[in-house]
Amino acid sequence: MRWNVARRARNVNSSVIREALKLAERPGIISFAGGLPAASTFPVQAFAEACARVLRDNGQAALQYGSTEGLGSLREHVAGMLPWPVDPAQVLITTGSQQGLDMVAKVLVDPGSRVLVETPTYLGALQAFAPMEPELEGVPGDDDGVDMQALQAAATNGEPARLLYLLPNFQNPTGRTMSEPRRAQLVQLAERLALPLVEDNPYGELWFEQQPPPALSARNADGCIYLGTFSKVLSPGVRLGYVVAPRPLIGPLLQAKLAVDLHTSTFTQHVVAEVLRDGFLERHVPAIRELYRLQRDTMLAALTREMDGLGVQWNRPQGGMFLWLRLPHGLDAAELLPLAAARGVAYVPGAPFHAHAPDPRSLRLSYVTATREQIDSGIARLADSVRDALQRRAA
Amino acid sequence: MRWNVARRARNVNSSVIREALKLAERPGIISFAGGLPAASTFPVQAFAEACARVLRDNGQAALQYGSTEGLGSLREHVAGMLPWPVDPAQVLITTGSQQGLDMVAKVLVDPGSRVLVETPTYLGALQAFAPMEPELEGVPGDDDGVDMQALQAAATNGEPARLLYLLPNFQNPTGRTMSEPRRAQLVQLAERLALPLVEDNPYGELWFEQQPPPALSARNADGCIYLGTFSKVLSPGVRLGYVVAPRPLIGPLLQAKLAVDLHTSTFTQHVVAEVLRDGFLERHVPAIRELYRLQRDTMLAALTREMDGLGVQWNRPQGGMFLWLRLPHGLDAAELLPLAAARGVAYVPGAPFHAHAPDPRSLRLSYVTATREQIDSGIARLADSVRDALQRRAA
Numbered sequence: 145m146r147w148n149v150a151r152r153a154r155n156v157n158s159s160v161i162r163e164a165l166k167l168a169e170r171p172g173i174i175s176f177a178g179g180l181p182a183a184s185t186f187p188v189q190a191f192a193e194a195c196a197r198v199l200r201d202n203g204q205a206a207l208q209y210g211s212t213e214g215l216g217s218l219r220e221h222v223a224g225m226l227p228w229p230v231d232p233a234q235v236l237i238t239t240g241s242q243q244g245l246d247m248v249a250k251v252l253v254d255p256g257s258r259v260l261v262e263t264p265t266y267l268g269a270l271q272a273f274a275p276m277e278p279e280l281e282g283v284p285g286d287d288d289g290v291d292m293q294a295l296q297a298a299a300t301n302g303e304p305a306r307l308l309y310l311l312p313n314f315q316n317p318t319g320r321t322m323s324e325p326r327r328a329q330l331v332q333l334a335e336r337l338a339l340p341l342v343e344d345n346p347y348g349e350l351w352f353e354q355q356p357p358p359a360l361s362a363r364n365a366d367g368c369i370y371l372g373t374f375s376k377v378l379s380p381g382v383r384l385g386y387v388v389a390p391r392p393l394i395g396p397l398l399q400a401k402l403a404v405d406l407h408t409s410t411f412t413q414h415v416v417a418e419v420l421r422d423g424f425l426e427r428h429v430p431a432i433r434e435l436y437r438l439q440r441d442t443m444l445a446a447l448t449r450e451m452d453g454l455g456v457q458w459n460r461p462q463g464g465m466f467l468w469l470r471l472p473h474g475l476d477a478a479e480l481l482p483l484a485a486a487r488g489v490a491y492v493p494g495a496p497f498h499a500h501a502p503d504p505r506s507l508r509l510s511y512v513t514a515t516r517e518q519i520d521s522g523i524a525r526l527a528d529s530v531r532d533a534l535q536r537r538a539a
Numbered sequence: 540m541r542w543n544v545a546r547r548a549r550n551v552n553s554s555v556i557r558e559a560l561k562l563a564e565r566p567g568i569i570s571f572a573g574g575l576p577a578a579s580t581f582p583v584q585a586f587a588e589a590c591a592r593v594l595r596d597n598g599q600a601a602l603q604y605g606s607t608e609g610l611g612s613l614r615e616h617v618a619g620m621l622p623w624p625v626d627p628a629q630v631l632i633t634t635g636s637q638q639g640l641d642m643v644a645k646v647l648v649d650p651g652s653r654v655l656v657e658t659p660t661y662l663g664a665l666q667a668f669a670p671m672e673p674e675l676e677g678v679p680g681d682d683d684g685v686d687m688q689a690l691q692a693a694a695t696n697g698e699p700a701r702l703l704y705l706l707p708n709f710q711n712p713t714g715r716t717m718s719e720p721r722r723a724q725l726v727q728l729a730e731r732l733a734l735p736l737v738e739d740n741p742y743g744e745l746w747f748e749q750q751p752p753p754a755l756s757a758r759n760a761d762g763c764i765y766l767g768t769f770s771k772v773l774s775p776g777v778r779l780g781y782v783v784a785p786r787p788l789i790g791p792l793l794q795a796k797l798a799v800d801l802h803t804s805t806f807t808q809h810v811v812a813e814v815l816r817d818g819f820l821e822r823h824v825p826a827i828r829e830l831y832r833l834q835r836d837t838m839l840a841a842l843t844r845e846m847d848g849l850g851v852q853w854n855r856p857q858g859g860m861f862l863w864l865r866l867p868h869g870l871d872a873a874e875l876l877p878l879a880a881a882r883g884v885a886y887v888p889g890a891p892f893h894a895h896a897p898d899p900r901s902l903r904l905s906y907v908t909a910t911r912e913q914i915d916s917g918i919a920r921l922a923d924s925v926r927d928a929l930q931r932r933a934a
Binding site (some may be wrong): 145146147148149150151152153178179180181183184186188190191195196199200203204205206207208209210239240241243246249251252253254255257268271272274275276304306335338340364366375379380381382383390392393396399400403404405406407408409410411412456477 | 540542543544545546547548573574575576578579581583584586587590591594595599600601602603604607610633634635637638641645646647648649650652661666669670671699701719730733735759761762770774775776777778787788791794795797798799801802803804805806839847869
């Protein structure tokens with residue numbers, strides 16, 4: 145049989161990341177590569193109790209088909225926990241927030257549509273948008289977020305862009321957070337340009353010193369689609385996320401959701417709604433913040449100690465899971481990776497996170513999966529690899 | 540904000556079904572409309588025990604991210620339970636088999652690709668294919684399955700069709716089953732035409748008198764994609780299905796799966812793998828078969844009794860959940876529906892299940908959600924509605 149594969153399924157170029165994650169799985173490797181939350185934070189006991197209660201009190205309903213928009217009580221919980229007025233009717237439960245990206249692309253992107261993204265940005269968003277065959281355009285930025293002039297230029301360069309996709313809080317991959325003034329400017333500019341914003345906020349609750357500035361959606365809910373998830377505050381394995389969307393998009397989004405999996409697991413929705421009762425997250429999330437803050441501090445201290453004099457640069461994330469590092473001039477993060485893996489440490493090269501013009505010197509480090517001891521030792525190994533590569537280059 | 544909705548998200552025409560399901564939710568209505576399995580068959584206790592064991596023995600892994608292809612033990616179970624040789628490496632776990640349809644369309648269908656479907660066929664497949672903007676072409680058939688001459692004509696009429704989608708067993712919506720000779724002919728013709736088959740088999744285990752003939756995939760695994768699900772034999776609420784695909788498609792399908800939800804819930808996969816241990820389905824499924832067989836018999840008897848002399852036709856499904864009914868000449872199932880609802884019974888009109896040339900006299904009845912008492916009374920109400928409509932028409 146000769147299979148005629150669709151155009152969108154050819155030329156998939158995520159091999160760099162796949163190779164990185166494969167290296168990271170080798171025995172003895174300290175991995176800063178994946179984005180796995182620390183499993184020690186998962187509330188296993190709360191899940192066990194919730195499962196027992198749900199199946200005792202409501203077992204048949206929890207195992208039956210459910211509504212496409214999601215469980216009413218969970219949608220109400222989500223609406224209530226967001227810090228701006230949200231009607232539960234505008235909340236759709238998704239199978240992880242990754243699915244929200246697929247739905248958004250299906251509803252807003254035609255083949256050839258112009259789609260703007262921060263660059264670098266979350267690779268999974270690029271992968272979710274790609275099957276709808278958009279023209280992706282990366283908007284550069286700085287530590288405060290996307291650049292306003294670059295955005296204006298990109299938005300008005302050709303037919304109107306269908307959306308701008310952003311992660312304002314502790315971004316994946318860079319860990320950076322959009323500043324308050326930049327948010328205000330951005331929402332104003334987007335309104336003026338009639339440019340829809342897609343705000344992805346998986347990490348916003350994982351702040352260390354202070355809460356990030358209010359969401360873009362809180363400033364102009366009618367012009368934003370907001371994506372959230374329980375993956376980073378509860379469990380990624382349940383695959384529960386949500387989309388908050390302006391009313392005109394609810395119908396098309398529901399239709400897209402229906403076509404892709406009918407609805408998100410009724411069972412996991414019932415269980416998570418039960419876990420969330422009585423303010424569970426308010427008690428649970430501070431412990432995750434504290435753990436990740438300590439791990440970030442450990443990584444920052446180790447970088448300062450180990451990278452001394454190597455010409456390596458990095459940022460100081462104020463929350464979330466990732467730190468962004470730049471190798472010295474002349475080094476390439478993808479080329480360094482096998483050397484680093486040989487020394488027992490792995491990361492993800494930064495190039496694939498860029499829609500265009502990859503920065504080959506950049507790489508992403510996660511500080512949440514490895515223990516503090518592993519972080520110390522892994523950063524030392526990474527420094528050795530850099531030293532090694534610099535010497536090879538000089539030779 | 541003016542939202543520019545993608546072409547594929549406009550003109551979505553499932554309003555007939557939505558209206559039918561809305562009517563079916565009215566208090567006091569006996570519904571033959573939905574495709575809800577009988578909740579009394581859900582193994583609530585087995586789920587409770589499995590959840591407790593999984594969270595006790597393996598809680599952190601069950602709540603963590605998992606691999607895109609699915610849990611190894613579940614893939615092995617699926618490979619082992621299929622009655623032809625299947626390598627677990629060719630099994631991908633999906634978020635319900637609906638998601639398998641989305642993945643298949645993403646991987647095989649370009650905008651404008653010709654896609655063949657039985658007509659009538661599963662509406663959810665039409666909805667899953669639609670976002671990829673194929674040219675859908677319905678292939679007519681009879682009680683034995685698709686017509687070979689019509690298929691040959693459709694397959695060779697223009698550029699090669701990308702796939703033929705079929706439900707050979709107890710089809711949704713018609714309840715019909717493809718005969719052994721037709722299957723043999725079909726697989727031979729598809730091979731000759733190099734026409735990929737997508738075989739959807741949600742109901743195959745729900746046979747009443749005898750097992751249906753072997754799957755199309757068992758005859759030519761290299762030319763078929765097979766979709767299965769635990770929805771009808773265990774619980775639809777867990778949203779667990781699977782795709783068995785030829786090797787060249789595994790990579791593209793995995794990429795599509797990654798982009799849409801990263802992976803299916805690790806938690807539900809662990810729980811279902813635990814439920815399935817020690818041959819659970821072999822003990823559990825016979826009870827579902829027996830219940831549904833009795834309910835089908837009740838409906839057939841009620842139809843014979845109540846529809847006498849009305850010129851209504853129906854078939855006798857050999858398994859599954861649905862029966863196909865044809866109203867007398869001059870009646871329209873969509874027009875009859877409000878009358879039927881006023882008398883306290885609901886169904887789904889058959890027209891939307893057709894890719895083209897809808898048959899307005901046809902309608903689908905589910906015999907698995909209502910009790911036997913409700914079936915008796917609901918069919919009497921339906922007969923009254925038909926009588927009423929015939930009288931109005933005569934008047």
